[in-house]
Amino acid sequence: MAYLKIMILSMIPITExxxxxxxxxxxxxxxxxxxxxxxxxxxxxxxxxxxTFRHIIHFLRDIKMCEGLVRKVDRKIASGMKKLKNISILGIILFVGVPLPTTGTWTAAAVASILKMRIKDAFLGVLLGNMMAGIIVSALSLHLI
Incomplete structure (x- = not known):
């Protein structure tokens, strides 16, 4: 039961x-x-x-106030999409894997949604990044580094 609590705690955006x-x-x-x-x-x-973030972005496209900003972001992403596709998984891995504030799963999910990454690629990037961050945080918590 304690490990289930730890699992749930790791899902919350503040603790992760x-x-x-x-x-x-x-x-x-x-x-x-x-x-x-x-x-x-x-x-x-x-x-x-x-x-969820994909639906939020889609919802923002329908709002007149946000339409210009979303269109500008879409154009920027479309112009550099070839470069982004090649480095997006590695970028998510490094983004999540380096245990700094605001670089966890929640932010990576938002970035993956904005970049229109395939769910499989985003999931793989988050998984490998979490494994890397988990090793670093565990080593720090156990005073190994």
Missing amino acids: LRGAIPIGIALGLNPIGVYIASVVGSTLVSIPLIL
């Missing part, structure tokens, strides 16, 4: 994986179990987030 792992380790839970629960929770939430 970066907060769930130190909390789980501080509670005396097995670090490997905490790592797995945190990575799974933080990654699973990415698919509904990407779909």
Whole structure:
């Protein structure tokens, strides 16, 4: 039950994986179990987030006040799409994988939605990034680095 709580905690935007792992380790839970629960929770939430952000962006296109801004972003993305497609998965991996504030799953899902990434690619990028961030945060929490 404690690992389920850690998994749910890793889904919340304020704590995410970066907060769930130190909390789980501080509670005396097995670090490997905490790592797995945190990575799974933080990654699973990415698919509904990407779909939700896509709907929000689509909704913003219909609002007159936001139409110009959304169109400008769409043009910018379309002009550099060939370059972005090649580096987008790597970019998401590095964006999520470096455990800094505001670089977690929630922000990556918004970026993937704006870039119109395929869900499979965005999910893979978030998963690998969460695995990388989880290792770093676990090592810091266990005072290994």
